[in-house]
Amino acid sequence: MRETHDDGELPVEERIGHLIKRAEQALISAKSRALRVTGLTVPQYAAMYMLAQKPGISGAELARLCLVTPQTMASVLTNLERKGLVNREASSVHSKVLVSELTSSGRRLLQRADRLAVSVERALTDAFTTTQGNDLRDLLGTAIHTLEKLNAQGQSIALPAKKPSGP
DSSP, X not given: OOOOOTTSOOOGGGOHHHHHHHHHHHXXXXXXXXXXXXXXXXXXXXXXXXXXHSTTEEHHHHHHHHTSOHHHHHHHHHHHHHTTSEEEEEOSSOTTSEEEEEOHHHHHXXXXXXXXXXXXXXXXXXXXXXXXXXXXXXXXXXXXXXXXXXXXXXXXXXXXXXXXXXX
């Protein structure tokens, strides 16, 4: 465990959240560059990937799986439908709910896009030894668990009391 600063200050170079965000942005940038030749964005690719895993799910469920808002997913699905990559139709269970699945051209494009996205993931994985990769997964898992626990508790973190200045 790291030493904490008495005044509640934490320099940016010690902020784990900042490093995680930088890594996420670098990963998204690399995947965006790789996927550019397919005409897909990373959110479109992610939606198609999840639809291949779970065909016939609702936009709301797909949004949860892709870690975006339902509004964002609705826009992604509309764009994919316009490109002929996704079909949407009313659910047999709830007529007001649209369910989605990939078209045959969507499945073909996803295969190509997935090879490109996996190449980025492999380049990242190859930067680590097996032990380092496993340790990183464990550490990120701990970070996720800790933050989800805080969120589930509805807990906010109280700032430490400021030390009085002066004599």
